[in-house]
Amino acid sequence: MxxxxxxxxxxxxxxxxxxxxxxxxxxxxxxxxxxxxxxxxxxxxxxxxxxxxxxxxxxxxxxxxxxxxxxxxxxxxxxxxxxxxxxxxxxxxxxxxxxxxxxxxxxxxxxxxxxxxxxxxxxxxxxxxxxxxxxxxxxxxxxxxxxxxxxxxxxxxxxxxxxxxxxxRGEGPLLDPPATAPAAEPAVPDLADVSGQALGKRALEIAAAGGHHIALLGPPGAGKTMLAERLPGLLPPLDDDAALEVSALHSIAGVLPPGGPLLRRPPFQAPHHSATVASLVGGGTGLARPGAVSLAHHGVLFLDEAAEFTTRALESLRQPLEKGRVLITRSRGVTEYPARCQLVLAANPCPCAKPAGDQYCECPPTVRRRYRSRLSGPLLDRVDLQVTLPPLRAAELTSTAATSETSSSVAARVATARAAAARRWSGHGWRCNAMVPGPALRQPPWRLPATHTAELRHRLDVGAISARGYDRVLRLAWSIADLDERPRPDGADVGEAIQLRTGDL
The missing domain is CATH 3.30.230.10 (Ribosomal Protein S5; domain 2)
Known part of the structure; x- marks a missing residue:
């Protein structure tokens, strides 16, 4: 033969x-x-x-x-x-x-x-x-x-x-896979460790409930990084299909822990601000390998000091955030990776970044504008919640009262809200509110009464928000209603969503 x-x-x-x-x-x-x-x-x-x-x-x-x-x-x-x-x-x-x-x-x-x-x-x-x-x-x-x-x-x-x-040849057996013991998962940072910042915690809970992107702005030490690191602990565990998909991406990248079971916890990726475009969205010779945005699929992509990233790297995220996938074209072919993650941006208001806030800022207005412009309008327009955190006060930092909620209690509310959204959109294939197309929310039976959206429509007419921003406010309102276990948003929900979207508090 x-x-x-x-x-x-x-x-x-x-x-x-x-x-x-x-x-x-x-x-x-x-x-x-x-x-x-x-x-x-x-x-x-x-x-x-x-x-x-x-x-x-x-x-x-x-x-x-x-x-x-x-x-x-x-x-x-x-x-x-x-x-x-x-x-x-x-x-x-x-x-x-x-x-x-x-x-x-x-x-x-x-x-x-x-x-x-x-x-x-x-x-x-x-x-x-x-x-x-x-x-x-x-x-x-x-x-x-x-x-x-x-x-x-x-x-x-x-x-x-x-x-x-x-x-x-029939002269010996093959080996069986080794028995896999449940891997000891690392401890998850608890939301109770964050002092003060009630607004930031509220925004983080809404982001977790609806799968929304969030930008945290404020001076150093305000708690931006601490809040971002606690977002994965508020998300529900991955189901079988999602766990297999996430584990497959980590396997291709060669970062799947050896000998362990499927990844059940939402992944958390926090690339350094010197990261290249290829490391963020994928790349390499031949057919591209997955980047950080794909390794964060069904999880969180955290860009700390976001204004320090190159403009080209930040702008490369716009298409993945909108489509939930990355399409990379190379001479040898086209590679597609899923990239439906939650983006968390954290940035200081200016280069000097005085801990006490803007009142002690030493940067000229032109420098502040140039620094903030590194986060372009088209990119921020794709970020649902844009929250400015105030500096921490001594009373908040030194308080011994156990008033802050733990991650487990917040995660329970998030799980309930996500289950409600999944039931509502199950016939359409959408898993959370952030995935719902804008036209679906603007048409019956999900269209909200005109009295509830009057302020939102006014802001659209005067150019204060874009059409994309209009739809994202509606999605936020549905997530707020789901957290409160109400079947539909009301005018107060839309108002809170506008405030969290625009920062007009």
């Missing part, structure tokens, strides 16, 4: 595709040709596979070897095809019967000594194999616990190419 075929999985962005790895051995000058749009890493597989096969005690066929990866029009990226290529090649020699791996997806990178090394993105790979009808996969031992999180697939682990060869 000079032809053999096994299954593997390739990734384009976060989407996996089943790939057939064909090997044909023919007479001619010894050579290895890999076709099917391989990248540089995959081109180098010929040397890795040859050394691994020889060091696993197998003879290398001195023939013309053609390896084809189907579908040939799909870009193939990475070293995860090594194990499948080696198995197909040995099957093509006729010395290795491939019946035991018929319909089994083989994933893994080969070391020169024949060890099977872990690869990134094993979780979305196994999920894609399951969607394609594959019921069994073979993965590196290090990736086995991660792969086992996908339901409906039997996962077998392998540490060396020699072990896989012995299994195919």
């Amino acid at each position: 000079s032809y053999a075929k096994v299954l593997c999985v390739g990734l384009v962005g976060v989407t996996g595709h089943l790939v057939e790895v064909e090997a044909d051995l023919a007479a001619g000058l010894p050579a290895v040709i890999i076709s099917g749009l391989p990248d540089t890493t995959l081109h180098e597989a010929r040397d890795r596979v040859r050394a691994a096969v020889v060091n696993s005690g197998q003879s290398w066929p001195n023939r013309r070897i053609t390896v084809n990866l189907l579908p040939a029009t799909l870009p193939k990226i990475g070293s995860g095809f090594d194990l499948a290529i080696a198995t197909a090649l040995l099957g093509g020699t006729g010395e290795l019967p491939l019946a035991p791996v018929d319909g089994v997806a083989l994933l893994g990178e080969l070391g020169l000594d024949g060890t099977v090394r872990p690869v990134r993105g094993i979780l979305p790979m196994v999920a894609a194999a399951a969607r394609s009808g594959v019921t069994q996969v073979v993965v590196p031992t290090t990736n086995a616990a991660e792969a086992a999180a996908v339901p409906g697939v039997r996962v077998r682990a392998v540490d060396t190419l020699h072990r896989l060869i012995a299994y195919i």
Whole structure:
């Protein structure tokens, strides 16, 4: 037999595709040709596979070897095809019967000594194999616990190419995934630790209830960073679908904790203000990898000292915030990543940033305007809540009275509000108020009475808010009503939403 075929999985962005790895051995000058749009890493597989096969005690066929990866029009990226290529090649020699791996997806990178090394993105790979009808996969031992999180697939682990060869020949078993103990989750910062700032806490609760973006402005020490770090603790845990999606993104980026279960807590990403556009929205050679906005999917993206980020980096977030996804075009293809996160901006009012506030500011008016203009109008127009925090007073900072609510009590109200919104919008596929399109809120049966929106319409007519801002105020009003467990917003809810949107307190 000079032809053999096994299954593997390739990734384009976060989407996996089943790939057939064909090997044909023919007479001619010894050579290895890999076709099917391989990248540089995959081109180098010929040397890795040859050394691994020889060091696993197998003879290398001195023939013309053609390896084809189907579908040939799909870009193939990475070293995860090594194990499948080696198995197909040995099957093509006729010395290795491939019946035991018929319909089994083989994933893994080969070391020169024949060890099977872990690869990134094993979780979305196994999920894609399951969607394609594959019921069994073979993965590196290090990736086995991660792969086992996908339901409906039997996962077998392998540490060396020699072990896989012995299994195919019926001379030994494969390994089972290790038992995964529940990972000890790090402690979540508690909202009760934040002194004062009742307005900031109220805004944070509304943002959590509706999935809204929020900007926190104010002097140093006012509590902007503390409030932002406590937002993930107010959000509900991720359901199965969201946990699998978030874990898959972290797997592709190579930051998923090894051996642990799916990520159930909303992720929190806080890139430094020197972050590049590629690190924020995704990038890299070939097909792009996910950036911070995608790693924060179903969670929080926190930009501390937002005015210190480059204008280009900040403006690159406008499309992901609006669409909930990132579409990155490269010469080798187009990559799409989900990016439906909550943006939290924190910024000082000016470069000198006096702790006592504006009354001691030493910056000229032109400097203050230039500093604030780094957060452009189009970007801030996509931020639902824009709250200015006052400086803390001594009485608030030194108070010993336990008057501040804990994160758990606020999270309970948020969960109730989110459940109400999910029931209301379930027929439309929207999960929270921030996802509801503006036209839906401006048409029956969800249109609010004219008496409730009179001030809002007036501000739109005089140019105080944009049409986008109009819709975002309506979404905020619905979140406020959900927190109060009322079926519809009233005029007071719309008024509070206007204040939190514009800062006119």
